[in-house]
Amino acid sequence: MKMRLSLAVVVVSLMTCGTAGAWGVPSIPGVALLGGGASAGDPDAFLLKARASELLVNKSAEQLFGLVASKEEQAKAEAQQQKIDATSDAKEKEALVEEKVTSELAAITNASANQKLAADAKKWDSNKKSLAAKALFNLALGGKMAADLVPQGQSLVSSLKSNPMMLAKLGSLYEAVKCLGGIGTGTVKIMKVIPPVFSAANIEVKLPTSSADTPQVAEL
Secondary structure: OOOOOHHHHOOOOOOOOOOHHHHOOOOOOOOOOOOOOHHHOOHHHHHHHHHHHHHHHHHHHHHHHHHHOOHHHHHHHHHHHHHHHOOOOHHHHHHHHHHHHHHHHHHHHHHHOOHHHHHHHHOOOHHHHHHHHHHHHHHHHHHHHHHHHHHHHHHHHHHHOOOHHHHHHHHHHHHHHHHHHHHHHHHHHHHHHHHHHHHHOOOOOOOOOOOOOOOOOOOO
16 A cells, blocks of 8 residues: 655645644634744744644645545545646645545544444554554644644744834744644544544554654555
């Protein structure tokens, strides 16, 4: 089985967050700025970290989708990807990506509520079980990264408002914070339903303890 990194490929620009609508964009809580890190006062470094979080979540979510989705859902996703690949308009591409991510996340959630998934997952070979565990770890890690970056982005937005030389970056930063907030909230929801299913299928569930953990290599 070959998992395609299609979502990462179709990111049109740094702050074209195709997952923003899929995860939902909640109100961002006012929490204290994390100490240290190059992104604490550097908008460009912050945006790079935001993109890394987004791509990690996108890839791991697609890998999980590839494992748990039905043949019909996977065929639908493939058709959506072909449409994305054939689209050159940036706004239209963004909307199509969001639609695809939304349907994949819904498929993962629905599959997790189906007892058949745990029964099927027990029969997976060691490679599939390893991929499932690593993709789950990476999804959780991307969510942690996003949640930890939110307060940094809030602080940057506040500080740049008083700096005329940096006003051009405010739009990208604001969109990044909204995107990251949605990713952080959405991964929390996903992580409530998938680990119990995998554990029941005798798949070792190991989750990151910090956003500084290293992503696991998850490929078949």
